Amino acid sequence: xxQKKQERQFTTLxxxxxxxxxxxxxxxLADHTDAEDVxxxxxxxxxxxxxxxxxxxxxxxxxxxxxxxxVKNFQxxxxxxxxxxxxxxLNQLFERIQSxxxxxxxxxxxxxxxxxxxxxxDLWLVQQxxxxxRKCASVAQEMGMKIxxxxxxxxxxxSQLRNCVLRRVAEVDHAG
Numbered sequence: 738x739x740q741k742k743q744e745r746q747f748t749t750l751x752x753x754x755x756x757x758x759x760x761x762x763x764x765x766l767a768d769h770t771d772a773e774d775v776x777x778x779x780x781x782x783x784x785x786x787x788x789x790x791x792x793x794x795x796x797x798x799x800x801x802x803x804x805x806x807x808v809k810n811f812q813x814x815x816x817x818x819x820x821x822x823x824x825x826x827l828n829q830l831f832e833r834i835q836s837x838x839x840x841x842x843x844x845x846x847x848x849x850x851x852x853x854x855x856x857x858x859d860l861w862l863v864q865q866x867x868x869x870x871r872k873c874a875s876v877a878q879e880m881g882m883k884i885x886x887x888x889x890x891x892x893x894x895x896s897q898l899r900n901c902v903l904r905r906v907a908e909v910d911h912a913g
Contacts (some may be wrong), residue, residue, distance in 0.1 A: 747787050750796040751780060765808045765831070767821050779807045805831050843909050844902060851901035859894050866891055 751758075762779065763772035783800055789800055852860060862880075865871045877887040 738790050743787065747784060750850065751783065751800075754797045754800060757797055758800050758804060762804050762808060765805075766811070771811065775804070775807055778811075779804045782807060784830075801904065816883045843906055847905035850905060851898050854901065855897075859890075862887075862891065863894060863898075 739783045758779070759772060759776050762775050763769065766772045766775065779800070782803055786803065790796070852863065855863065862876070866873060873887055873891070874884055877884045880887065880889075
């Protein structure tokens, strides 16, 4: 029974951070196929090492540390291909990403708060277009509007969200 609980906890954490972890890996590889391969291998390694994970710490930084070494290992194997980053550049990218982690967390928190301020219809539209990745034509048809009108509305929502996030980040910067 303890094994099932551990599997559930791991799956919940990995699922919650999948996009961020994949984006981290992709930022160092710049190829979706390679990033997906490394992400899959990294997921297995994370599960193998999950017993070593300290639940008092955040999961994402721990997972990113393991992913970083898996990317380096992947790069070492493919080092003859001139299209891959050097180990030195990977180290620099990792340091920069780690130092920018707090900024990203502030931006994500701000975005979550800004999304809650949207009108229900606008939030639904964001969910359909960005989270569900539905085609704009089908969303426009469902809403009974022309595609260009939908594009305009999505653009206004994005602008509204961008401005809201920028204001909130600036507030945090002034407070900190």
